[in-house]
Amino acid sequence: MGTAARKEPAGQGLRERKKKATRTALGLAALRLAAERGWAAVRVEDIAAEAGVSPRTFNNYFSSKEEAVMASGADRAERVREELAARPPQEPLWEALTHAFVAALAEPSFDPATVLRARLALTHSQLAAEQVRFEAGMAAILATEIARRTGTDAERDLYPRLAATLAFTTFRVTFEHWVRSGGDTPVADAVRRAMRRVRVDP
Amino acid sequence: MGTAARKEPAGQGLRERKKKATRTALGLAALRLAAERGWAAVRVEDIAAEAGVSPRTFNNYFSSKEEAVMASGADRAERVREELAARPPQEPLWEALTHAFVAALAEPSFDPATVLRARLALTHSQLAAEQVRFEAGMAAILATEIARRTGTDAERDLYPRLAATLAFTTFRVTFEHWVRSGGDTPVADAVRRAMRRVRVDP
DNA sequence: CGCAATTTTGCGTGCCACGCACTTTCTGTA
């Protein structure tokens, strides 16, 4: 039964909303199928069917299965950037970053899909690679915010990109370790503790 | 003209040597073609032909084009591990890591292929992802050495993997920035400076 | 030399990404 996603009553035009709905439906369908039957047994055709859309349409949204699975986690990037922008300007950068990541993690409520994605990334290096590919884009965004904050140049200086990438990497490695360890302790604590152990001087 | 690689007079059996030679020949062929005509115009068939081998054989060595290009840079991992093991045990970890990376970078002589791979990674996120996928494997190896050094557990503790991954990430981001900035200043200095700005406490 | 182990190769299969043209659905305006 092809269950197209119908939700998100808010939004601009119907067109925009439907488009976004289809995109997230495809992403979630891919994730769900991967969790149910294992990544190897997920074909593009299945994902499309699960989202109630033609196979060809799938590739109008994503250019690979891997992208579909990991893309749904990309919203976090913008979230982190916003949270960082909201921190007081005189706060030390790394501290601000810590708050931003923790806040983005808990908002709006902790997303179980994040754990699923991490699990998949742990067992399929191809998916891990795709995840990091996304992180690179997110890091670029975050780097501009860091540059703004620290009065550096996101293009010419090493610092913004380095800080952004290291922050994402710290978060990812910590999160994966947390998942691998059972995931019973509070995540936020683990992330805070890990971030506190890392320094990146300007 | 299919130019199979004939070199590396040292080694165990002839079989082993030939196999390794084919592998590096394929990797270098992929890299050369990518540099010459652009990554998009490189087919598996071309790589195989360039290495003087059948297309089917290519997939006996690599399971994707991306892997072929980036694999030739994986020897560095073992190198870094060796260099780290050679550092005095009482030396602070991060300092030892810095030395290890710098040493591995300059040995035996700076490899131009490294720059080519970095350039490709900069313009093709797919290749960047593959590069990081390899780094994950290298980081795992390095993590065991770090665990040995610091008396921690590479499986249960976060620290070894975090330190290893952050070291690789710092190196990669710095190297890419160095390449993007023209690559005229000494690389070793850039890496040393970047590493010195990063801290990872146990 | 001749045999066994290993590697290379050819072939067939299933899957995937995407260009192109056509159909369907939506939106703003008369």
Added chain:
DNA sequence: TACAGAAAGTGCGTGGCACGCAAAATTGCG
């Protein structure tokens, strides 16, 4: 409300990729 244009969805065809399988070629050793 009707309609024309825009935007999204779809079907089809093409080129390419990864890999299982079994036959052929190559290598190492007694």
